[in-house]
Amino acid sequence: MVTNKVKAGGFVTRHGSKLLIAALGLAVLPMALKQHKSVAHSVGEALTSYATSRVEGPENLVETQHYILEKTWIDAPDDFGMGGAIEAVGDEVFLVTRLGGFHVLDADATAFRTLGWAPPAPVETEGFFTRRQDKATLGYQDFEIRTLETGKTELFLTETRVNPDGPCVHVRLHRAVVEAADLAVALPDWETVWTSNPCLPKPGAALPLQAGGEMTFLEDGRVGLFLGDFGNDEYNRRAFTPQADGNDYGKVIAVDPETGTAEMLSKGHRNPGGLTVGLDGRIWLAENAARGGDEINEIIPGQNYGWPVETYTTNYGLKTWPVSAANTGGFARPAFAFVPSPALSSMEVMKGSDFERWSGDLILGTLKDLSLFRVHVDEGDVVLTERIETGIRARDLTIGASGEIYVKADRRPAVLRIAPQDGAAPASTASILAQRSAGCLACHSGWSAVAPNLDGIVGRKVASYPGFDYSNGLKSVEGRWTKARLEAFLKDPESIAPGTLMPAVDMTDDEVDALIEALAAN
Numbered sequence: 010m011v012t013n014k015v016k017a018g019g020f021v022t023r024h025g026s027k028l029l030i031a032a033l034g035l036a037v038l039p040m041a042l043k044q045h046k047s048v049a050h051s052v053g054e055a056l057t058s059y060a061t062s063r064v065e066g067p068e069n070l071v072e073t074q075h076y077i078l079e080k081t082w083i084d085a086p087d088d089f090g091m092g093g094a095i096e097a098v099g100d101e102v103f104l105v106t107r108l109g110g111f112h113v114l115d116a117d118a119t120a121f122r123t124l125g126w127a128p129p130a131p132v133e134t135e136g137f138f139t140r141r142q143d144k145a146t147l148g149y150q151d152f153e154i155r156t157l158e159t160g161k162t163e164l165f166l167t168e169t170r171v172n173p174d175g176p177c178v179h180v181r182l183h184r185a186v187v188e189a190a191d192l193a194v195a196l197p198d199w200e201t202v203w204t205s206n207p208c209l210p211k212p213g214a215a216l217p218l219q220a221g222g223e224m225t226f227l228e229d230g231r232v233g234l235f236l237g238d239f240g241n242d243e244y245n246r247r248a249f250t251p252q253a254d255g256n257d258y259g260k261v262i263a264v265d266p267e268t269g270t271a272e273m274l275s276k277g278h279r280n281p282g283g284l285t286v287g288l289d290g291r292i293w294l295a296e297n298a299a300r301g302g303d304e305i306n307e308i309i310p311g312q313n314y315g316w317p318v319e320t321y322t323t324n325y326g327l328k329t330w331p332v333s334a335a336n337t338g339g340f341a342r343p344a345f346a347f348v349p350s351p352a353l354s355s356m357e358v359m360k361g362s363d364f365e366r367w368s369g370d371l372i373l374g375t376l377k378d379l380s381l382f383r384v385h386v387d388e389g390d391v392v393l394t395e396r397i398e399t400g401i402r403a404r405d406l407t408i409g410a411s412g413e414i415y416v417k418a419d420r421r422p423a424v425l426r427i428a429p430q431d432g433a434a435p436a437s438t439a440s441i442l443a444q445r446s447a448g449c450l451a452c453h454s455g456w457s458a459v460a461p462n463l464d465g466i467v468g469r470k471v472a473s474y475p476g477f478d479y480s481n482g483l484k485s486v487e488g489r490w491t492k493a494r495l496e497a498f499l500k501d502p503e504s505i506a507p508g509t510l511m512p513a514v515d516m517t518d519d520e521v522d523a524l525i526e527a528l529a530a531n
Contacts, residue, residue: 097407205258231265305346364412
């Protein structure tokens, strides 16, 4: 039996011997502790804690454990329906709509302009569904780009397509190879290199397809494809089972783009929410369940992940999942499962200089939860998940050259760019050690609501850190924090801000000087 462990985790506030309490403004401690919560996701007998980000002050700022993130909206083409994708390559960001419109982000990163690319074929919406909302599940689903050793560039598209002769529906993988150094002026000549089997007849009820088509590039050069179960779960529909080997659905498939030959890597999956390869070569999959039980799985070739006979989900309106089998020990367990379900929609691996502390972490988009999740893994074990509030449904996401996150919004014509505020790096090691030694981090941890983050304090306007309700004493102080003003404040807070709740620190003059120098150097 192959298992991926589910670990217990969380955060513990450490109190130093010298508490630097609520410098630069203070909310009362009980209120702050009430605001600083760890939210538990229980999965069967397993428990993992995850941290929740706060929207700070201005609506475009969000504080996470390591970074203050700035959100910037970029106008994008309207894209009704369930599909479309965004893909960053080098310094360029491309966007494809569900109906096959191609766009690239302008140099000033304020809007997308239309490219002269044609899709492999117009999207066929007739002959299968009749309702508009069901037709909106058909079309182009994912887009990936890579540069070959020859210098040429490969483009890949997945499509959920109706075959009107059936009528039936299946998933296609399209490929184009271009030689132009400037992709924006290329004219891709598409070919269909793989088609899922069998072509599925119209279901008895008009339900979302759960088709998938998420892609990633495997280390051996093949294209990894994540196909959903099209709603066939042996309870709601029974056209086939994701447990069987004779179909491509509810599976992860590896396709050779040169020959079109395919290999099933894993089975027993439901509704795709993302597929990517980590920096260490591990294959990661995000998968949607029904009511609770969305999963993160490490894909090990040849393994069966249990759907629909073993799952942490329950059916809508029930407290159980009505399909089950005796656990024979043959199913691989998830690395992590979410309760309640956030509705996972996409997944990428973080890389880039802007987010060095998150390097190698998984970044997941969600629909229902209106957030991203940062997932830290260690040798295949999920040890931490951090929820990052966005306020939007994320249809797809990609990581830019420096690590900036681009999120294609669902149901609105926009892309959300997320990067550290003003490109600022997190605190240096020297600054962190100095703050820890002085006892600052007990309250100034950077994501606790007790007191504001001290990163970049020297030169910052007094009482200006977003998201904190400063005392009247500090609100009355004009100007910015200088080294001299900080020294005076630490030694005698009332001399700078009468009425502040900040006490004088129990530190020698040398210790105060060392702390201020470390803060100024950050």
